[in-house]
Amino acid sequence: MRKTNIKELAKILNFSVATVSKALRDSHEISEQTKKKVLEAAKEFNYTPNPYASSLRRKRSKTIAVILPEVADNFFSLAINGIQSIAEKKGYHVLIYLSHENFVIEQSFVEDCRSGRVDGLLISVTSETQNGAHIQKLLDEKLPVVFFDRELESIAAPKVITNDYECGFNSARLLLERGCQNIRFFSVSSDLAICSKRAEGFLAALAEAGLPNENAICYFSANDTHTHEHIKEVIANRGTVDGIVASVERLAIQTYLACHELGVQIPDELKVVAFSTVETAPILNPSLTTITQPAFEIGKNAADILFTLMEGKDYGYTKKPVIIPSVLVERKSTQNKTGA
Amino acid sequence: MRKTNIKELAKILNFSVATVSKALRDSHEISEQTKKKVLEAAKEFNYTPNPYASSLRRKRSKTIAVILPEVADNFFSLAINGIQSIAEKKGYHVLIYLSHENFVIEQSFVEDCRSGRVDGLLISVTSETQNGAHIQKLLDEKLPVVFFDRELESIAAPKVITNDYECGFNSARLLLERGCQNIRFFSVSSDLAICSKRAEGFLAALAEAGLPNENAICYFSANDTHTHEHIKEVIANRGTVDGIVASVERLAIQTYLACHELGVQIPDELKVVAFSTVETAPILNPSLTTITQPAFEIGKNAADILFTLMEGKDYGYTKKPVIIPSVLVERKSTQNKTGA
DNA sequence: TTGAAAGCGCTAACAA
DNA sequence: TTGTTAGCGCTTTCAA
Numbered sequence: 001m002r003k004t005n006i007k008e009l010a011k012i013l014n015f016s017v018a019t020v021s022k023a024l025r026d027s028h029e030i031s032e033q034t035k036k037k038v039l040e041a042a043k044e045f046n047y048t049p050n051p052y053a054s055s056l057r058r059k060r061s062k063t064i065a066v067i068l069p070e071v072a073d074n075f076f077s078l079a080i081n082g083i084q085s086i087a088e089k090k091g092y093h094v095l096i097y098l099s100h101e102n103f104v105i106e107q108s109f110v111e112d113c114r115s116g117r118v119d120g121l122l123i124s125v126t127s128e129t130q131n132g133a134h135i136q137k138l139l140d141e142k143l144p145v146v147f148f149d150r151e152l153e154s155i156a157a158p159k160v161i162t163n164d165y166e167c168g169f170n171s172a173r174l175l176l177e178r179g180c181q182n183i184r185f186f187s188v189s190s191d192l193a194i195c196s197k198r199a200e201g202f203l204a205a206l207a208e209a210g211l212p213n214e215n216a217i218c219y220f221s222a223n224d225t226h227t228h229e230h231i232k233e234v235i236a237n238r239g240t241v242d243g244i245v246a247s248v249e250r251l252a253i254q255t256y257l258a259c260h261e262l263g264v265q266i267p268d269e270l271k272v273v274a275f276s277t278v279e280t281a282p283i284l285n286p287s288l289t290t291i292t293q294p295a296f297e298i299g300k301n302a303a304d305i306l307f308t309l310m311e312g313k314d315y316g317y318t319k320k321p322v323i324i325p326s327v328l329v330e331r332k333s334t335q336n337k338t339g340a
Numbered sequence: 341m342r343k344t345n346i347k348e349l350a351k352i353l354n355f356s357v358a359t360v361s362k363a364l365r366d367s368h369e370i371s372e373q374t375k376k377k378v379l380e381a382a383k384e385f386n387y388t389p390n391p392y393a394s395s396l397r398r399k400r401s402k403t404i405a406v407i408l409p410e411v412a413d414n415f416f417s418l419a420i421n422g423i424q425s426i427a428e429k430k431g432y433h434v435l436i437y438l439s440h441e442n443f444v445i446e447q448s449f450v451e452d453c454r455s456g457r458v459d460g461l462l463i464s465v466t467s468e469t470q471n472g473a474h475i476q477k478l479l480d481e482k483l484p485v486v487f488f489d490r491e492l493e494s495i496a497a498p499k500v501i502t503n504d505y506e507c508g509f510n511s512a513r514l515l516l517e518r519g520c521q522n523i524r525f526f527s528v529s530s531d532l533a534i535c536s537k538r539a540e541g542f543l544a545a546l547a548e549a550g551l552p553n554e555n556a557i558c559y560f561s562a563n564d565t566h567t568h569e570h571i572k573e574v575i576a577n578r579g580t581v582d583g584i585v586a587s588v589e590r591l592a593i594q595t596y597l598a599c600h601e602l603g604v605q606i607p608d609e610l611k612v613v614a615f616s617t618v619e620t621a622p623i624l625n626p627s628l629t630t631i632t633q634p635a636f637e638i639g640k641n642a643a644d645i646l647f648t649l650m651e652g653k654d655y656g657y658t659k660k661p662v663i664i665p666s667v668l669v670e671r672k673s674t675q676n677k678t679g680a
Numbered sequence: 681t682t683g684a685a686a687g688c689g690c691t692a693a694c695a696a
Numbered sequence: 697t698t699g700t701t702a703g704c705g706c707t708t709t710c711a712a
Binding site for chain 1 (some may be wrong): 341342343388389390391392393395396401411412413414417418420421424433434435436437438452454455456457480481593596597600618619620622623624625626627
C-alpha cells in the first residue's frame, strides 16, 4: 500500500495540515474526537511521518552518534548495549561509527557530527588520538559530547571511566604477591589516558615494592597488523620476565595465543592478568585473571549524562570524571600450583 | 566559530543559492573559477551542509540500517565490520539497531525504516521471528532489503548465508567419526532457517550412520535469562550423551561454562563442536573445534548486494541465496587422547 | 554560466 | 479548537 504524507492525510480528513500535525503529536489544543479521527486515518492510509522533514523543522534529529574504535571487542559491545538501553527509552536512534583505531577516520566522523545529523555524541577515542581539536570544535558549537572509557584529558567534557590507576596498581601488586620478580605492562598507546593511568598505577606498585623499572611498559600499536608477531617476539625473548599485565582485551588474547604457539606455560613460566570483559575468561586455558570493567554500566552512564546535557540541564558536571570501578577476579593464570 | 548555511554563504559571495549549491556539488554547469571561490568561502566560513535538508529534498538519506539481534557476539561484530567497510566506501552512514532477539522490537525497527530514514536495510532476524510480514511491507514499498545469516525463507529477497546444511552434516559426522554414539544438537530456534538447516544436516548424518534420533535437537530460547541453568541441567542429566553441536556462539560458550562448573571433561566425557567465530577458540580449555563462518565476508557481500539494489540495478538475484562456505577447524574438544 | 522560484514534508506562530 | 502562513536548508527545474 502506498504511503501517505501529512498533506494528503489532511485532505482526506478535510482538516488542515496543522490540525493533523498537532493531532499526531497529541497536542492539548486538539479535541479528542479529532485526534481519534486523525489517528485512525493515519493508520488506515498508511501514514508514516518523515523524520527528516521533522528534524529540519525542529532542528533536532532524535539521533545520537557513538564513535568507537572497534566493535569486535567485548568491552565496546557491552558498552553499546548500555548506550542503546538508554537511547531506546528516550526514543532516540543510535548511529554507530567505527574508527578502527584510525585518527583520520575519527576526525571525519566527528566532523560529520557537526552537520546537525545528531543531537549528541558519545566517544571513545582511538589509540592514535593525541589531539582533541576536532572534538573541541563540536563543544564550541554547543553539541553535547560525553567521553566513555577512552577519554582525552585535555578536553573539558563529561567522562565516564573506570578506576584505571588503582587497577593498574592492583594488577602489578597481584603479580608481585604471586612471586613475580620481573613484570611487564602491555600498552596500546602512551597517549591514551586509560593506558597511561593504568601504566602509572602499575609503575607505582613496582616502585613501592622496590622494583622500579623504566622498561616495564611495552607498546603495541593498536592498528598494527603484526601485533601478533610482535607479541610473540617479546614473549619468546622475555628473558627473566615472569608476569604480564595486558591493558586491553585484544592484547590479552594475543598474549595467550602467543604463549600457546610458543609452548610457554601460563602461569608456571609466565603469569598473566588482563583488563578484559571476555566472557570466556573462566574457560580459557588456563582460566584468565581479569580486571573486569563495568562496560555496560559505563555505556549506560555515559548515555544518561549525554541525555541530561541534551535536555539542556546541567547535570552537575564538576570537571571530575564519573568513575565506575572495575572488579579484579583472580583465576588460574596468576596462581601458583599450590593454589596461591 | 559559527556555522554557515548555504544562504549566508551565497550572500557573502554575492552568488545565488542555486549557484552555490551547484558549485558545492561540483556541477558541470558552474565555472571552475566560481567553484573555487565557493569552496574556499565554504571552508573559511565554516559551512556544513545540513544532511536532513538535503535528504528531504532528494528523497535519499545516504544511510542504511542494519538490524541484528545482538552485537556482543563475534559473528555479528565481524559482520558489522564487513558492512561498514562497504558503506564507508560509498559514503553511507550506518544505523545499527539491536533487536535483542525480541520480535516486537525488531518489528518496530523495521517499521521505522519505512519512514524514509534509510535507503536500504540489512537484517539478521531474531530467533523469535516466524513471520515476515513486516519485512514484506518494506519490500512492497520498494525499499531494498538484504538478509544476512539469519534469513526468512518465506520472503523473496536477496540473502547471504553460509552452507548451513552441509556444516550441520559435517559436524555430526565428525563427532560420529570420533566415536560418539549419542549426540545432541543445541539450537536456539526451530524457526530460524540457519538453525533448522544445520539441524537437518545434523539429523541426516545421524540417519546415514543408522543412528536416527528424534530427540537429538535441544532448544534453548535465545532471550531466556536462564539458558545457563538449562544447559547445565541438560548436561548434568545427559545420560549417555557423548557429543554436542552448538548451533551458535553463545550456546557454545554456555556449554563450556556448564561443563567447567560441573566438572565434565571435554573431550573425554563429552565432545563439543561449535558454530562460532570466537577468536579464543584455540586458547579455550580445551581448544574448541569450530565451524567458522566467514562473518566479515557475509556482511561485506550483503552490503555489496544492497548497494547494487539501491543503485537501481538488478544484481541478478535469482531466488538463490549467496552462499559463502564455513570452515571446519578441528581442535581438542573433539579429539580423543590418542590424537584422533 | 548564473539566478529566481518552487517545493521536499513538517512544525509553530499567529489568526480566526 | 481549528486554520493560515511562513519557513527549516537544500536541490532542481526553468528562465535569463
